[in-house]
Amino acid sequence: MATTGSHLVDRRAATGLGLFTLRGIAAGKRIIEYTGPIVTAEEVARRRGRYFFEIDERYAVDGSPRTNRARYINHSCRPNAEAFVTGRRVWVWSKEAIEAGAEVTLDYGKAYFDDYIRPKGCQCAGCRPWEGGAAAAKE
Numbered sequence: 034m035a036t037t038g039s040h041l042v043d044r045r046a047a048t049g050l051g052l053f054t055l056r057g058i059a060a061g062k063r064i065i066e067y068t069g070p071i072v073t074a075e076e077v078a079r080r081r082g083r084y085f086f087e088i089d090e091r092y093a094v095d096g097s098p099r100t101n102r103a104r105y106i107n108h109s110c111r112p113n114a115e116a117f118v119t120g121r122r123v124w125v126w127s128k129e130a131i132e133a134g135a136e137v138t139l140d141y142g143k144a145y146f147d148d149y150i151r152p153k154g155c156q157c158a159g160c161r162p163w164e165g166g167a168a169a170a171k172e
């Protein structure tokens with residue numbers, strides 16, 4: 034378990050490592066930046082890999098360095114956070130209030146889902162409500 038800022042930790046989740054908050058987060062708050070070197074779309078096409086975050090049609094953030102804690106955020110079909118691009122920076126914001134101890138999740142989008150998640154089956158709380166994930170508990 035590693036600390037991020039004052040209240041975010043990565044720890045084992047249903048789908049591998051996940052990012053959890055130790056403190057409640059109100060809706061509409063900036064949680065964490067998705068950091069990494071800026072790379073071109075050509076480089077993304079050449080290297081592939083799952084940690085590229087598209088900024089626009091020409092550039093992406095290569096979020097693979099371990100210093101990028103936001104890379105631990107898992108996909109959810111019912112996410113509690115959302116990523117927005119500001120200039121060439123990517124920030125993750127809370128979509129709703131997130132309870133202390135809950136996992137922070139993002140919808141990774143259709144392309145990522147089809148490439149990396151669909152083949153194994155989605156493990157998010159929205160897809161496994163019987164296991165009582167954070168998303169399921171609120172519904």
Ligand SMILES: [Zn+2]
Binds near residue numbers: 109111155157158
């Ligand atoms: Zn799902």
